[in-house]
Amino acid sequence: MVSRPTRFDIQSGVPQGEARWFILQKGRLLLHEDDTLPIGRAEEFGLELTNSLGQLDGQAYAAAQLAGEVPAGYALSPLRSLFGRLSEDLFGLAGFAAQVVDFDRTHLFCGHCAAPLAFTGYEYAKACPECGLSVYPRVAPVAMVLIRRGVGADMELLLARGPNFPPDMFSALAGFVQPSETLEAAAAREVLEEVGVKIKNLSYILSQPWPFPHSLMIGFDAEYDGGEIALQPEEIEDARWFSVSNLPALPPRFSIARQLIDRAVSRSLAAPDPYSVPHDLL
Ligand SMILES: NC(=O)C1=CN([C@@H]2O[C@H](COP(=O)(O)OP(=O)(O)OC[C@H]3O[C@@H](n4cnc5c(N)ncnc54)[C@H](O)[C@@H]3O)[C@@H](O)[C@H]2O)C=CC1
Ligand SMILES: [Mg+2]
Numbered sequence: 001m002v003s004r005p006t007r008f009d010i011q012s013g014v015p016q017g018e019a020r021w022f023i024l025q026k027g028r029l030l031l032h033e034d035d036t037l038p039i040g041r042a043e044e045f046g047l048e049l050t051n052s053l054g055q056l057d058g059q060a061y062a063a064a065q066l067a068g069e070v071p072a073g074y075a076l077s078p079l080r081s082l083f084g085r086l087s088e089d090l091f092g093l094a095g096f097a098a099q100v101v102d103f104d105r106t107h108l109f110c111g112h113c114a115a116p117l118a119f120t121g122y123e124y125a126k127a128c129p130e131c132g133l134s135v136y137p138r139v140a141p142v143a144m145v146l147i148r149r150g151v152g153a154d155m156e157l158l159l160a161r162g163p164n165f166p167p168d169m170f171s172a173l174a175g176f177v178q179p180s181e182t183l184e185a186a187a188a189r190e191v192l193e194e195v196g197v198k199i200k201n202l203s204y205i206l207s208q209p210w211p212f213p214h215s216l217m218i219g220f221d222a223e224y225d226g227g228e229i230a231l232q233p234e235e236i237e238d239a240r241w242f243s244v245s246n247l248p249a250l251p252p253r254f255s256i257a258r259q260l261i262d263r264a265v266s267r268s269l270a271a272p273d274p275y276s277v278p279h280d281l282l
């Protein structure tokens, strides 16, 4: 799972002594040639926006932004591309570190009075010394819905693709929750907006941090409840019903979209009417 394996006692500022570093630049992570994290003192790497992340298994960790050139023997890799290259725990931590640096980078001044913000020091937040405004790292909730109809071998899934998806890949539908909207209402609205159909019997299945840059995916399974597919052209390039026995190219295994799809497929094959059994959370 792409999530942080443990709670860190995050403190801002430069860690004293040696640390294992998550060094980021524009969504890319700095790795040694052997795919290991840089280890050393802050001053060795030319950093800014440095945040100590605390201890894990007796090892100090820290996050920062690379200020200058890539040091010899290292390379920057897009964070998303590192799933499967880093261990799941390390990938989860890298996503967490990326959100810490992104918060620090995008909250330098008060959004109300423009005074420079300062870390509060007692929780991972910043506050304005002039007007008292306090700000926390952003987490943007996204409702994701896997829509199905039929049972057993006749089950079909409604999958869609956005304009910047890899060729031929289709995924579950998703959309950001709007202010004061319930998750259920966001799910129904996004599906109606993006592909023109209605849903019913929504069930929560699982969630997944998606640090690109700060989404939290909330995964639902839903039954089709009528309507013909009509695409929202600016967001959806194509959307179709796919038989569970003839699915298109799908998102990578670690993604919540893929976990929702795999779950529906395994249930369709496991029981004549898999949805007659109580939903166990993954
Ligand atoms: N992990 C997974 O399996 C998947 C993750 N996702 C992620 O879910 C998120 C939302 O998916 P989309 O279909 O693109 O969302 P969406 O259907 O709501 O449309 C995206 C639009 O929402 C607006 N937007 C961008 N950031 C926002 C924010 N923080 N709050 C409110 N509106 C915002 C922008 O206009 C953007 O064009 C993205 O971060 C995407 O990467 C999407 C599909 C699969
Ligand atoms: Mg969407």
Ligand SMILES: [Zn+2]
Pocket: 110, 111, 112, 113, 114, 115, 128, 129, 130, 131, 132, 133
């Ligand atoms: Zn202020």
